[in-house]
Each structure stands twice: as C-alpha cells, then as structure tokens.
Amino acid sequence: MIIQLDMQSELPIYTQLVNQIIEGIASGQLKPGEPLPSVRSLASDIGINLHTVNKAYTLLKQDGFILVHRQKGVVINPEGMPGITENYRNKMQGELKPIAAEAICRGMSRERLLLEVERIYQEITQTDKEND
Amino acid sequence: MIIQLDMQSELPIYTQLVNQIIEGIASGQLKPGEPLPSVRSLASDIGINLHTVNKAYTLLKQDGFILVHRQKGVVINPEGMPGITENYRNKMQGELKPIAAEAICRGMSRERLLLEVERIYQEITQTDKEND
DNA sequence: TATCTGTTATATTGTAAGTATAACAGTTAG
DNA sequence: CTAACTGTTATACTTACAATATAACAGATA
Secondary structure (H helix, E strand, O other): OOOOOOOOOOOOHHHHHHHHHHHHHHOOOOOOOOEOOOHHHHHHHHOOOHHHHHHHHHHHHHOOOEEEEOOOEEEEOOOOOOOOOHHHHHHHHHHHHHHHHHHHHOOOOHHHHHHHHHHHHHHHHOOOOOOO | OOOOOOOOOOOOHHHHHHHHHHHHHHOOOOOOOOEOOOHHHHHHHHOOOHHHHHHHHHHHHHOOOEEEEOOOEEEEOOOOOOOOOHHHHHHHHHHHHHHHHHHHHOOOOHHHHHHHHHHHHHHHHOOOOOOO
C-alpha cells in the first residue's frame, strides 16, 4: 500500500490519508484484519508528523473503517466495513449535489455523468489480480 | 433566488455561496443574462461581510459562470456557461473518486450508486414550472 | 528493564476565513 | 455637478484550523 501525498493540494494531509486508505480498502489492496503501520512509523515513512497520521486514524476509527487492538495495533476492521447509514447517505448526497449541479451547468448530460461515475467505480474495483 | 447559509457547516461561507448560485443556474432559477445582487446588498441581506460575497463572485467569474458588466453590474454569463474542459474533468474526477471509494467500502453496488447520482441529477433539473 | 504501541497534553508557526473600515474609479440618477 | 450606487483594492484584525515539535502516560512485548 503506497501512500502518495500532494503537499501543494488544498486538501489537508490527514484528509488525503483518509481518502487513500479508504480507496485502498475499496480496491482490495487493504483487506479486513490487515494491519496498518503505527502512527510513528507511517509518519516517519512519508515524512510527516505523527499527529497528522493520528488524526487520520482517529477519523477512520470513528467511522468504523479501522480498529485499534491493544495487542495487534491498528487493523482494518475485521468485522467488515460500516454500512450505508442515514448519516452516510446524507453526507454523500451533500457531496454529490454541488458536483452534479456544476456538471449540469456545463451542459453534461445525465448519461455522460453516469458514465463518469461508472468509470470511476470500475477503475477502483478492477483488481489487478497478479498475485492470488 | 433564496440563499440559505449554514453557519455551523464546515464549508466556508463563500463556498456555500458559490455552490448555491451554481445550483440556481443548474435548476433554471438563474438564467443567462439575469442580474445578481451587488456584493453590498447581498452581504447585507444575508448578514455577512461584503468581502465574503466578493470572494464567491470572484471565483464564479474566474470559471466563467458570471460576468461583470460595468453598467449592468454582475450577471449570469449571457454567452452561456463554461464547457467541459480538461481542467474541469480532472477536478470532477478528483472529487468523485473518494465518494465512490467510500460507497464501495460500505458495500454500495454500482447500480445503487448510479441511482443516487441519477436521483440528484433529476432533483436539480426538475423545474417547478409554475410561472412561464 | 527496554522498547514499542496508541493516546493525550501543550506550545508554536503558518495559513485561511471572516470581519471591519476605508478608499478609488466608473456609472447613474437627480 | 452632486450624490448614490457599482465593483475593486488595500489594510488590519480576530478567529480557527493545519501541521509540527516535544513531551509524557499507560499498556503490551520481548
């Protein structure tokens, strides 16, 4: 699992970390039960502060994506991922709305927008099954 | 065109303004050529500073959604909306990717995600044609 | 006993958001 | 011409967040 940060991005580092770990889970690179690096080692690896990593882990923990075992350290939640809650649906809709609105403004058809979403969905889920 | 701000939101006020104006254009409530309130009057109406409104207008102007006529003031771009540029596609994809990734993590199927997007698209475009 | 883990506390720096006040240049109505 | 409006710019201030830097604590491990 390679973490790639953009220090020039307007997105906070901890947000980029959260996104990339979630994408890692979605793509199958990170599986339930799999351990994550400690806050200190990950921070050291990518050259940032441990508190920035800790903030990302805390957010992922709050949503149920990861667990903290007093023995095993930090792991992808072995019980599986959080489901589609009411809170989550509201959050997703609030994020999708401005994106859809701008697409409509720019003359993007319903079909083309759906194609874009479908393409991204597939891009994430298409596992490079080179090692099984 | 009613502006509704959430002062408790994590989104900056000027971002909420930008989003709502774009949604207003997408829904047909704001048509090309139509004037927008002055920075001072809009700021006064919703109880914020004129610089916050000005920042929103500046961003909308940079992307070509609005124009500043030395006579008519600020108007929705009469030449029409900006198209689907390379920059825009990259921006949209970068916004959609983390949303899709989280949806996949939570077990949302491709079809259900597309349905959500389709629903939001229709929700924005369905004009309440009460006055024509 | 060391060393690692996550966690917490505190302090500091830098930047962004938002407000406040003021001024300038151009336009428009009286 | 004057007065009131427009967008625009400049400056300064407060607040909040992002990120870093140290440091310490409690629990687990070798």
